[in-house]
Amino acid sequence: MATIMALQSSMAGLSISNSISNSFFGLRLSPFLPSSPSSIKILDKPCAIVMKLKRWERKECKPNSLPVLHKMHVKVGDTVKIIAGREKGKVGEITQIFRHNSTVIVKDMNLKTKHMKSREQGEPGQIVKIEAAIHSSNVMLYSKEQQVASRVGHKILEDGTRVRYLIKTGEVIDSAENWKKVIKERTKAKE
Structure with missing residues (x-):
């Protein structure tokens, strides 16, 4: 008033x-x-904010306008085999995951050509190859020792830790040694 x-x-x-x-x-x-x-009506629910995206680019959102994050069977550092698409049958390591649309980036796979404009005057433009995202349903966890792709299972060990393992081979993926190895490789790559 x-x-x-x-x-x-x-x-x-x-x-x-x-x-x-x-x-x-x-x-x-x-x-x-x-x-x-x-x-006078007071709204309990906030209005959903719809981003100005194309119909095929829209992300599913929660009531608080944050994107819905999907659970995925792979993590950064996992070795996977691509089971569908142009790169079918190739093996690589996951470098990045996007949980809002369930896609992953596999190192040196699914390369796309990007035309870059020059940033400064007099500098020529470039044509660059970048790694594009692959949907997580098109990759499968891979065992390097036995050379086989397998689905993932979950189990609880004697010490109470919950780990992922390969169903075909029984190989545990989330062991502490594997994570230490991945972290060492990342630090070497940065240096």
Whole structure:
């Protein structure tokens, strides 16, 4: 109510030229008073924000406008075999995952050509090969020792840790030694 009164007083103070004096600009606003306080509706749910994306680019969102993150059977550092698409049958390591649309980037696989503009004047443009994303359903965990791709299973060890393992071979993927190996390889690659 106070905001309506403030708006009315600010609108009344506006000076308008004589050419448009017959319009509504110089007139005071009539106050809007609801008949009862129960007629005012307060929304409990916030409105969903829809991003200006193409229909095929839209991300599924929760009520708080954050994207829905999907559970995935692979993690960064896993060795996988590509089971569908142009790169079918090739083996590589996962370097990045995107949980909002269930895609992964496999090292040196699914290379796409990107044409880059020059950043500075006089510098030529470039044609660069970049790794494009692959849907997680098109990759399968791979055992290097037995050279076989397998689905993933989950089990709890004696010490209470929950680990992933390959169903065909029984090989545990999430052991502490594997993670230490992956971290060492990442630090070597950065140096």
